[in-house]
Amino acid sequence: MHPSTALHTDRYELTMLDAALKDGTAHRPCVFELFSRRLSGGRRFGVVAGTGRLLSLLRDFRFGDDELRFLRDERVVDAATLEFLAGYRFSGSITGYREGELYFPGSPIVTVESSFAEGVILETLALSVVNHDSAVATAASRMSIAAGDRPLAEMGSRRAGEESAVAAARAAFIAGFGATSNLEAGRSWGIPTMGTAAHAWTLLHDTEEDAFRSQIQALGVGTTLLIDTYDIRAGVNLAIRVAGTDLGGVRIDSGDLPIVAAAVRAQLDDLGATNTKITVTSDLDEYAIASLAASPVDAYGVGTSVVTGSGVPTSGMVFKLVARQDAAGSWISVAKASTDKGSKGGRKAAFRTLDRGTATSELIAVSDGFESVDGPDEHPRARALQTAFVTAGDIDTAFEGAGGVSAARAHHAHVREELPVRALALSRSDPAIPTVYVDAE
Amino acid sequence: MHPSTALHTDRYELTMLDAALKDGTAHRPCVFELFSRRLSGGRRFGVVAGTGRLLSLLRDFRFGDDELRFLRDERVVDAATLEFLAGYRFSGSITGYREGELYFPGSPIVTVESSFAEGVILETLALSVVNHDSAVATAASRMSIAAGDRPLAEMGSRRAGEESAVAAARAAFIAGFGATSNLEAGRSWGIPTMGTAAHAWTLLHDTEEDAFRSQIQALGVGTTLLIDTYDIRAGVNLAIRVAGTDLGGVRIDSGDLPIVAAAVRAQLDDLGATNTKITVTSDLDEYAIASLAASPVDAYGVGTSVVTGSGVPTSGMVFKLVARQDAAGSWISVAKASTDKGSKGGRKAAFRTLDRGTATSELIAVSDGFESVDGPDEHPRARALQTAFVTAGDIDTAFEGAGGVSAARAHHAHVREELPVRALALSRSDPAIPTVYVDAE
Numbered sequence: 084m085h086p087s088t089a090l091h092t093d094r095y096e097l098t099m100l101d102a103a104l105k106d107g108t109a110h111r112p113c114v115f116e117l118f119s120r121r122l123s124g125g126r127r128f129g130v131v132a133g134t135g136r137l138l139s140l141l142r143d144f145r146f147g148d149d150e151l152r153f154l155r156d157e158r159v160v161d162a163a164t165l166e167f168l169a170g171y172r173f174s175g176s177i178t179g180y181r182e183g184e185l186y187f188p189g190s191p192i193v194t195v196e197s198s199f200a201e202g203v204i205l206e207t208l209a210l211s212v213v214n215h216d217s218a219v220a221t222a223a224s225r226m227s228i229a230a231g232d233r234p235l236a237e238m239g240s241r242r243a244g245e246e247s248a249v250a251a252a253r254a255a256f257i258a259g260f261g262a263t264s265n266l267e268a269g270r271s272w273g274i275p276t277m278g279t280a281a282h283a284w285t286l287l288h289d290t291e292e293d294a295f296r297s298q299i300q301a302l303g304v305g306t307t308l309l310i311d312t313y314d315i316r317a318g319v320n321l322a323i324r325v326a327g328t329d330l331g332g333v334r335i336d337s338g339d340l341p342i343v344a345a346a347v348r349a350q351l352d353d354l355g356a357t358n359t360k361i362t363v364t365s366d367l368d369e370y371a372i373a374s375l376a377a378s379p380v381d382a383y384g385v386g387t388s389v390v391t392g393s394g395v396p397t398s399g400m401v402f403k404l405v406a407r408q409d410a411a412g413s414w415i416s417v418a419k420a421s422t423d424k425g426s427k428g429g430r431k432a433a434f435r436t437l438d439r440g441t442a443t444s445e446l447i448a449v450s451d452g453f454e455s456v457d458g459p460d461e462h463p464r465a466r467a468l469q470t471a472f473v474t475a476g477d478i479d480t481a482f483e484g485a486g487g488v489s490a491a492r493a494h495h496a497h498v499r500e501e502l503p504v505r506a507l508a509l510s511r512s513d514p515a516i517p518t519v520y521v522d523a524e
Numbered sequence: 525m526h527p528s529t530a531l532h533t534d535r536y537e538l539t540m541l542d543a544a545l546k547d548g549t550a551h552r553p554c555v556f557e558l559f560s561r562r563l564s565g566g567r568r569f570g571v572v573a574g575t576g577r578l579l580s581l582l583r584d585f586r587f588g589d590d591e592l593r594f595l596r597d598e599r600v601v602d603a604a605t606l607e608f609l610a611g612y613r614f615s616g617s618i619t620g621y622r623e624g625e626l627y628f629p630g631s632p633i634v635t636v637e638s639s640f641a642e643g644v645i646l647e648t649l650a651l652s653v654v655n656h657d658s659a660v661a662t663a664a665s666r667m668s669i670a671a672g673d674r675p676l677a678e679m680g681s682r683r684a685g686e687e688s689a690v691a692a693a694r695a696a697f698i699a700g701f702g703a704t705s706n707l708e709a710g711r712s713w714g715i716p717t718m719g720t721a722a723h724a725w726t727l728l729h730d731t732e733e734d735a736f737r738s739q740i741q742a743l744g745v746g747t748t749l750l751i752d753t754y755d756i757r758a759g760v761n762l763a764i765r766v767a768g769t770d771l772g773g774v775r776i777d778s779g780d781l782p783i784v785a786a787a788v789r790a791q792l793d794d795l796g797a798t799n800t801k802i803t804v805t806s807d808l809d810e811y812a813i814a815s816l817a818a819s820p821v822d823a824y825g826v827g828t829s830v831v832t833g834s835g836v837p838t839s840g841m842v843f844k845l846v847a848r849q850d851a852a853g854s855w856i857s858v859a860k861a862s863t864d865k866g867s868k869g870g871r872k873a874a875f876r877t878l879d880r881g882t883a884t885s886e887l888i889a890v891s892d893g894f895e896s897v898d899g900p901d902e903h904p905r906a907r908a909l910q911t912a913f914v915t916a917g918d919i920d921t922a923f924e925g926a927g928g929v930s931a932a933r934a935h936h937a938h939v940r941e942e943l944p945v946r947a948l949a950l951s952r953s954d955p956a957i958p959t960v961y962v963d964a965e
Contacts, residue, residue, distance in 0.1 A: 093706065111728060241534070
């Protein structure tokens, strides 16, 4: 029995529910859409992550005795609404972009079709999960592009809230990282874990030599020694003297990395340790990784920047009512009118058009009605982007757990290949492909 | 029974533990310190938050069957280490800054005194919690200063991971916010919750008038109507026509706020609704709040910027071994030597020196030994900053739960009064008071 996730909800959602139950609009069929108006930070593409987690959290979105007592004691809603919540089970449908999929401005990342009552109270949970995880995945994908074939490990748990750290490790893995330092991410999501020693290990011992000898004794000569606690040059000499030329690796966690990495590589080679690998871990982001492309670095460990989205800690996605039925049962597209925060009403079907395997646009067919929308005939190569996650309340388990993560990682690697070359540059720019709206038949 | 927090740990901590158990250094008495080398983002002061949460999470830091099975299956540690972990209970002591306290570069925010084995594995959990919560609290305190006497509500859950959102609401409340939209934060930490309606409420109804009438019927005339779904001027007219001049408030969530707020105030006054309050909620941060000081705004709702630390999403605190005993039982101060990431070895006692009630320095007495360090005689007005949280494994419950949060909020309000005036400016600068190190007797 997992703890309830039902109070990960903004109070106004329950207030609206309460009022809608009173005036009878609560049961109007509605379409809510989770999307991003723009790509924050001048990113050229976004990466969707979090929907698999959201599905599991949706299973636990139940109002039990504790939750109901709190809502009653705080007078958040009245008795009729408490009764509705006590029986709440999401019975609608959810479609959306698979984890690892790319997104662009206006992409209908998640679409919730249900009564107003059932859908409106999912806003905060859905946005919390997908905004956070997608911000990390987007930054991680850029880092993964910058790193090329060199392995990347996520080591940023200490710079994120303790549960967000696990989600961040998961999102980074989906977007191309190969491992994480976070053991809970290993247990919960099947992500490979890694790590050897901190400076505290060296400082605990009377000498650096004692620390290195002990680590090799415990972990074998294939381990990675942290060689910058005192003097890097002396540390490298000592490491090879103690471990021999079969030492697996050395880690550098400070200094001007291009210079230091080159010096350490030359020193290792001089000492005959030509196979000893160099891992660097000091304040890396996608730009620092890119600047090390010509340096003799074998692996990167990334902390703060990946878990905080490298300057874009949230994706800025919103959750909006885009269509609803009126009292007569006709569908109506709806949208807020404001110029700075406007959104496009109507149900959407999304396709990525491709020209010889390269993405050319995010094509979004907009419908006033509720009918399913087909891909436009003139784009036979368009790839449909939406998948059914929940059908009439039934959650598809394929997207959950370690299996969902592994599939998402493979999907991301695949769809990233479709990006045009200009999408791979790190500098700020416009989205790599345009979002094109068309009216559905 | 809460879920175990023990795997919120970076793998290298258990790797070091494993090796230290083998070489006998695991049981050396150690002092670990959690501190920040600098105030990120040119902030003039930092605000500590998270220690109360950390204490509760420490209670659940237990390696049960599930955790041990994962570590065994993944070969993270050997059988002897698994046995050590199975019996793990933190039996050392933890002292530190109370939540709500201010901090400056080098402040010993949390000090853990224990064997190497018991302390080293707390690094990630401690940093995750305190780094995140303090980043939010620091941003929130600046917003609270900018808002003056006007109430501030935290509404950013959707822009933070779902559990970090709850922690963020808590941290913002400690630093001066008056309420949160997050219901779980209300339940878990006793924080007042608030919220009325979103644009979806208006869009659900056939007309804005239907939506306003229904909301007033359900929530009374004291409610706050969201008036910018279509046209603000028409929305205000309609709101007063429907609710009368006793309408509690209107909320504006878009537009150029200083201009819009002034226009709405004038319109409300013209309509006779002179007591109807104006709440603004669109992309506010401390600078936007400050720029609205002369505008007729009654309350602020802040989202993204507060939960993401307003440009500084993590506090950059580190957890370092600063002193340990050698094999003979003598205390030795230890520190990494690197120039860019150096730290100061030795056990610390911290005091805020005051001159007629105004802080003048962060005075840190450094000791090689393990003796408790007294305040320096020449500063009789110095306020001791460290409190005992855990004594020989016994966690002081006064810092936990809603009571701890409420005390922390009061403490913050109190100590903020000690800040010199220059600390209250929002622009980037140096820390408001210098950190001064002295050798303890």
